Amino acid sequence: MGLRQKLIILRNAINFSPWVYTLTLVVLLVLLASPIKLAIKANKEDLERSSQTFLNTSLIKGFISFNSEKSTVENLEDCGEIPSDTICHKPTSEDTLYVEEMNLFPAMRTMNFWLLFVAMLCGMGSGMATINNISQIGESLGYTSVQRSTLVSLWSMWNFLGRFGAGYVSDIFLHRRGWARPLFNILTLATMAAGHTIIGLGFPGNLYLGSVLIGVCYGSQWSLMPAITSEIFGVLHMGTIFYTIAVASPVGSYIFSVRVIGYIYDKESSGKGNLCSGSHCFRISFFILAGVSLFGSLVALVLFIKTRRLYKVVVLRRLQNSRRG
Structure with a gap:
């Protein structure tokens, strides 16, 4: 609503030619489409790292299954031993991190x-x-x-x-x-x-x-x-x-x-x-x-x-x- 009001104010103050509206539409379409390039680039990078990430995640899961008592990282500094592509998160307490993403x-x-x-x-x-x-x-x-x-x-x-x-x-x-x-x-x-x-x-x-x-x-x-x-x-x-x-x-x-x-x-x-x-x-x-x-x-x-x-x-x-x- 705010953008529409500003456009109405400008239209009432200045008499724009039809080509101005066309140019504005083209610029807006380009701006709206610009994130597509970023999404394509990010997807390409994810595909390149997917195999390595899968390997790292499998190693972590195997480590956790082998010794359940060490499935949590008691000290935050222990996260340095976890492969860099794995993310640590803190679901419950300030002193415990889990190697997993959280759902709702x-x-x-x-x-x-x-x-x-x-x-x-x-x-x-x-x-x-x-x-x-x-x-x-x-x-x-x-x-x-x-x-x-x-x-x-x-x-x-x-x-x-x-x-x-x-x-x-x-x-x-x-x-x-x-x-x-x-x-x-x-x-x-x-x-x-x-x-x-x-x-x-x-x-x-x-x-x-x-x-x-x-x-x-x-x-x-x-x-x-x-x-x-x-x-x-x-x-x-x-x-x-x-x-x-x-x-x-x-x-x-x-x-x-x-x-x-x-x-x-x-x-x-x-x-x-x-x-x-x-x-x-x-x-x-x-x-x-x-x-x-x-x-x-x-x-x-x-x-x-x-x-x-x-x-x-x-x-x-x-x-x-x-x-x-």
Whole structure:
């Protein structure tokens, strides 16, 4: 919706020739097709390494079958004895690694799964509640219809910048400095709490500043969460695990949009024709959302502490091995 609105605004402001639309279509088709080359290249590399990977996996499985008491790696440093193409993962405790990828149900029995779920509920749920009500918030604060439409359109831009920026920045710091990706989840949720607080204060222009912070951080969550999921639980069942965790987003959106913002708005507007004007209409709601985002940041901190050794040894070693390959 945001992209469509921006195109409509440009079309109304500038009279484009038919060839411009044709050129735009061609460029978009090229951009959409560009990932095909990457997929073909990755598939070729996988085929070249498949025989060696199969051999390494067979050796590991044979070792585990031969001596079940040594099927777990008691110390993280022991992962150095495992062939580089085999991935170690941590399903239950901080001191035990298994040579296997995890599927949904074992993942759901770990604390890491539910820490990710709660962090997503707090971050994406509060972010969705903001975008669902941003037009009504602007109306209560006296913003014009053009300003409210602009806010909705700008949100999509901040959302995109967050998705691209968080993925790019977290990759750089993970590869170059070894910073675990959950650290950036902590920062984005804390910044989102600041954005909710700004909207709750209700000063002039607060929606522009608050929506920038929340929009960027909301997009960042959608970039960071899938990467963190794959790094903790593996890639074989990453789609199933991540989208099960992502159920937290609509659940949080319903709770915060209907049970928090909607309830408090109706309470503030009682006896006023179901309309509420002034900063008080959403102040308490967004202070609550700020607290929720701050709690999510603390949850992400717990996840960071629990997975810091996993990132230090397993994930970083995997990256080093991929560079050598």
